[in-house]
Amino acid sequence: xxxxxxxxxxxxxxxxxxxxxxxxxxxxxxxxxxxxxxxxxxxxxxxxxxxxxxxxxxxxxxxxxxxxxxxxxxxxxxxxxxxxxxxxxxxxxxxxxxxxxxxxxxxxxxxxxxxxxxxxxxxxxxxxxxxxxxxxxxxxxxxxxxxxxx
Amino acid sequence: xxxxxxxxxxxxxxxxxxxxxxxxxxxxxxxxxxxxxxxxxxxxxxxxxxxxxxxxxxxxxxxxxxxxxxxxxxxxxxxxxxxxxxxxxxxxxxxxxxxxxxxxxxxxxxxxxxxxxxxxxxxxxxxxxxxxxxxxxxxxxxxxxxxxxxxxxxxxxxxxxxxxxxxxxxxxxxxxxxxxxxxxxxxxxxxxxxxxxxxxxxxxxxxxxxxxxxxxxxxxxxxxxxxxxxxxxxxxxxxxxxxxxxxxxxxxxxxxxxxxxxxxxxxxxxxxxxxxxxxxxxxxxxxxxxxxxxxxxxxxxxxxxxxxxxxxxxxxxxxxxxxxxxxxxxxxxxxxxxxxxxxxxxxxxxxxxxxxxxxxxxxxxxxxxxxxxxxxxxxxxxxxxxxxxxxxxxxxxxxxxxxxxxxxxxxxxxxxxxxxxxxxxxxxxxxxxxxxxxxxxxxxxxxxxxxxxxxxxxxxxxxxxxxxxxxxxxxxxxxxxxxxxxxxxxxxxxxxxxxxxxxxxxxxxxxxxxxxxxxxxxxxxxxxxxxxxxxxxxxxxxxxxxxxxxxxxxxxxxxxxxxxxxxxxxxxxxxxxxxxxxxxxxxxxxxxxxxxxxxxxxxxxxxxxxxxxxxxxxxxxxxxxxxxxxxxxxxxxxxxxxxxxxxxxxxxxxxxxxxxxxxxxxxxxxxxxxxxxxxxx
Numbered sequence: 001x002x003x004x005x006x007x008x009x010x011x012x013x014x015x016x017x018x019x020x021x022x023x024x025x026x027x028x029x030x031x032x033x034x035x036x037x038x039x040x041x042x043x044x045x046x047x048x049x050x051x052x053x054x055x056x057x058x059x060x061x062x063x064x065x066x067x068x069x070x071x072x073x074x075x076x077x078x079x080x081x082x083x084x085x086x087x088x089x090x091x092x093x094x095x096x097x098x099x100x101x102x103x104x105x106x107x108x109x110x111x112x113x114x115x116x117x118x119x120x121x122x123x124x125x126x127x128x129x130x131x132x133x134x135x136x137x138x139x140x141x142x143x144x145x146x147x148x149x150x
Numbered sequence: 151x152x153x154x155x156x157x158x159x160x161x162x163x164x165x166x167x168x169x170x171x172x173x174x175x176x177x178x179x180x181x182x183x184x185x186x187x188x189x190x191x192x193x194x195x196x197x198x199x200x201x202x203x204x205x206x207x208x209x210x211x212x213x214x215x216x217x218x219x220x221x222x223x224x225x226x227x228x229x230x231x232x233x234x235x236x237x238x239x240x241x242x243x244x245x246x247x248x249x250x251x252x253x254x255x256x257x258x259x260x261x262x263x264x265x266x267x268x269x270x271x272x273x274x275x276x277x278x279x280x281x282x283x284x285x286x287x288x289x290x291x292x293x294x295x296x297x298x299x300x301x302x303x304x305x306x307x308x309x310x311x312x313x314x315x316x317x318x319x320x321x322x323x324x325x326x327x328x329x330x331x332x333x334x335x336x337x338x339x340x341x342x343x344x345x346x347x348x349x350x351x352x353x354x355x356x357x358x359x360x361x362x363x364x365x366x367x368x369x370x371x372x373x374x375x376x377x378x379x380x381x382x383x384x385x386x387x388x389x390x391x392x393x394x395x396x397x398x399x400x401x402x403x404x405x406x407x408x409x410x411x412x413x414x415x416x417x418x419x420x421x422x423x424x425x426x427x428x429x430x431x432x433x434x435x436x437x438x439x440x441x442x443x444x445x446x447x448x449x450x451x452x453x454x455x456x457x458x459x460x461x462x463x464x465x466x467x468x469x470x471x472x473x474x475x476x477x478x479x480x481x482x483x484x485x486x487x488x489x490x491x492x493x494x495x496x497x498x499x500x501x502x503x504x505x506x507x508x509x510x511x512x513x514x515x516x517x518x519x520x521x522x523x524x525x526x527x528x529x530x531x532x533x534x535x536x537x538x539x540x541x542x543x544x545x546x547x548x549x550x551x552x553x554x555x556x557x558x559x560x561x562x563x564x565x566x567x568x569x570x571x572x573x574x575x576x577x578x579x580x581x582x583x584x585x586x587x588x589x590x591x592x593x594x595x596x597x598x599x600x601x602x603x604x605x606x607x608x609x610x611x612x613x614x615x616x617x618x619x620x621x622x623x624x625x626x627x628x629x630x631x632x633x634x635x636x637x638x639x640x641x642x643x644x645x646x647x648x649x650x651x652x653x654x655x656x657x658x659x660x661x662x663x664x665x666x667x668x669x670x671x672x673x674x675x676x677x678x679x680x681x682x683x684x685x686x687x688x689x690x691x692x693x694x695x696x697x698x699x700x701x702x703x704x705x706x707x708x709x710x711x712x713x714x715x716x717x718x719x720x721x722x723x724x725x726x727x728x729x730x731x732x733x734x735x736x737x738x739x740x741x742x743x744x745x746x747x748x749x750x751x752x753x754x755x756x757x758x759x760x761x762x763x764x765x766x767x768x769x770x771x772x773x774x775x776x777x778x779x780x781x782x783x784x785x786x787x788x789x790x791x792x793x794x795x796x797x798x799x800x801x802x803x804x805x806x807x808x809x810x811x812x813x814x815x816x817x818x819x820x821x822x823x824x825x826x827x828x829x830x831x
Contacts, residue, residue, distance in 0.1 A: 026285045026287075029197075029201075029285070029287055029288060030197065032204075032288070033197070033200045033201060033204060033288070038200065041200065044196075045193060045196055045197060048192060048193050048196060049193040052191070052192050052193055053193075076237070079237060079263060079264060080190075080191065080237065082263050083191055083194060083235075083237075083262070083263035083284050083285075084191050084193050084194065086263055086284055086285040087191070087193055087194045087197050087284060087285045087286075088193065088197075089285070
């Protein structure tokens, strides 16, 4: 059957997220939770994630400015951030979190700072992509987003 | 046979129905499972909630551990299972786990993005029934109901094992085997729970025509009677048959009494820090101690934490105690006493922990019991009486002791010294002054060093208040006893000033103590007193400061009477225990019983009498017999809580064996009060 243009676009966009490693399986879990009772569940969750994690990002930034670096604290923040990010399936962001934590454990301040920059980049990139995605989804109409690869 | 309960054709049917306690949820188990989710991450929380809802569970979400705890406390039976994150800002997930285990005995699943082996291991040792790695998938949540069922099954089994209801047992066993026992168990479980309102319907229950074990609801009054009977008979002589006669309650069977007695004993044992491995300890007296120490410490710490969370004890104190406890373990190595202390501490801790949550009342009773346990039951029966008083003081002491907490090694020596000198000063502080609440803090700090001493001394003075009746002498002793029992740090109850301060001299205080203590702690000594204390308290209702203090610790001070009652008992127990364990043999039994009794008593106390038992305890007892027991022991690593090495268990078991030829209380946790019926009359 013919897919509407927006729907097809949506499907492709979505697929690219997975192919490029921006999102992982967990995102699909979220999608599965979406139903008639919560038709915008995924978007709501992602929005909530970006809202809450903004605070965390700020905390980490501030902590990175302190000298000397409190690795325990940083590790704690990052653990939290990692948990959050993994719950929405933000794969690349999660990978950066893991890297950051490793540097923390090694006491490598430089590594931490560098990784954090990278993390922020990924974080922002994903945010933009998902925003575009949801916008398109709204335009595409209530029909379900592309079929999920299972 | 078909358990009428719920087995029915569909195993599921019953469980949900029975679980719900009248919820009216159709038998769609596991649908409708009531889950409490705790996670500080709002995103995760929302996702989890949605996933659980998809599994058709009833979800309540919570972003703070404290909130979760109060929710759980308010709705004792409102939840079937708890899922909690490990890293939370306001409270460590493991602490929450302990609390829940102690107070509510619900299955708890931990989750975290952290999948490190040590973290997962921590979950195991803290009693989590499962550990999920984040991000959590819905499939993982789909099967969490198995933990609920499993727990119920085990509880049932324990219940059945107590042998109180043979008929029921058989039926239940069958049903259990038949289906996943969820229905059967739950049905029975539910029945029991419902029964509690009935109280004393043993006959009906005994019929177990419906496969349900008849459950006698040990109301406060009933428990009071029970305690009174036991005290009257003497811990060592308290056999179910005689207790039954003394109680003279129509409809009560020997089995009911026996099982209740068993639970009580376990409870007492627990209080005294007897670990759940009575059997193991038997020989390893020394060795286990060491091990226990470490464990104890940890337990203590845990307890401390719990306590701290709850209230009276400041987190700081607890932390201190914990640290002390931990430190102690190492130091102790060769010292018996330390172990004892640990145990004592532990026992105290336990009560505290439990109570801490807000059920201070519970604590007092627990504490008392614990105290008793911890205290080597060297004391003679007479001393036991003293113990009562002492228990009061002990209660206070416990508090103090708690603060002293973790320094067993220190405690030993310190105790001795402290008890005498400091305790006076300190105790009055704690005890008189602020009632329980203060104690925790005081204990933690000042007592740390003096620990025992502190407790002891003041007690002397105070106990008098507490027990108007001739207990005064006891109270003094109790001050002595106050020692470490409370301290998580394991105040060497044995070495504890008991002897030093008041005259309790029976405690050899220090060196000699230990060996005795160990044995004593087992229980018997403390045991009896606790009962008496309770009774006394109720009768006298003397709200002596000690009681108050004690109660405060538990935070249950609300019922000063009750608290005191429990404290007294505890104190007495402790004191006695501290004393040379000459009396252990008989006492062990008592101890165990006391434990159970305490629970029951607590329930009773709530009713307003001097029954210290905090409402919580009552609730616990009645609602979840299993919980009660769990609380005391479970929280922390099972092994740790009671320093097994101490040999208390050994003692207890030995005593128990001697007494009734019962096997060591394997199920120490079974404070159900009903199920344990190992006691051979």
